[in-house]
Amino acid sequence: MKRIAVLAVALMALSLPAWGQSQTFSLTAQPIALPGGGQTFMGTLAGISFSPTPNFSLRNTNLVANSGNFTSFFGGMEYRLPILSTKLNNVSPNLNGMRFQFYLTGSAGIDRVVDAAGNVRQHYSFLGGGGVRYDLTNSGSWTLGGEVQWAKLPGLANNTAIVSFGPAWHF
Numbered sequence: 724m725k726r727i728a729v730l731a732v733a734l735m736a737l738s739l740p741a742w743g744q745s746q747t748f749s750l751t752a753q754p755i756a757l758p759g760g761g762q763t764f765m766g767t768l769a770g771i772s773f774s775p776t777p778n779f780s781l782r783n784t785n786l787v788a789n790s791g792n793f794t795s796f797f798g799g800m801e802y803r804l805p806i807l808s809t810k811l812n813n814v815s816p817n818l819n820g821m822r823f824q825f826y827l828t829g830s831a832g833i834d835r836v837v838d839a840a841g842n843v844r845q846h847y848s849f850l851g852g853g854g855v856r857y858d859l860t861n862s863g864s865w866t867l868g869g870e871v872q873w874a875k876l877p878g879l880a881n882n883t884a885i886v887s888f889g890p891a892w893h894f
Contacts, residue, residue: 747774753870753889757788759879764788768887770797778803784830784850786876792837793879795848799830822858828872836878846877856891866891 752769766788772780779802786795803826812820834848852872859865869888875881 747893748772749774749780749891749893751889751891753887755786755885755887757793757876757879757885758883759788759793764793764879766793768885772801778805782828782830784832786834788879793834793876795832795834795876795878797830797832797848797850799828799832799850801826801828822861824856824858824866824868825853826855827853828870834876834878844878848877849875850885852885864893866893 749772750770751772752767755766755768757764757766766786768784768786770782770784772782774780780800782799782801784795784797784799786797787793803824805824807825808820808823810820811818811823814820828851830850832848833845835843835845837843850872852870854868854870856866856868859867867888867890869886872885872887874883874885876883
């Protein structure tokens, strides 16, 4: 835990020169399918993020599924990789790679399951992965993207992949 705190402080300190250049909030909501107990359950991955710098965001992610009243609440970070957009832009003169935004993400939190008998179980849970967004309007306000994350959700599926696709609104 101490290492995570030191890493978070180091990332924030390294991004201080860029503070004030970009302060953006983003809202996302994406449907997902979650495996659990030999079945697949419908779920929603929704959240908000705050970007104090152009390449770094703090994010809140909430995961809700209809399996046993399953909910998860995560706090984490997102680091954008503009070098990949630049490389994509240089590959083809017909494709504007700057409209793509590639990123890595990691989050930690708590998942909560209420079984049929009303017993509540809570566990530490984690998400980690990456994604890509495409700027639909070339204005930065609306993007459409996909994300692939590894999920450790002990209350539902201990080790699984979450694939999501959906819109994001930036303001």
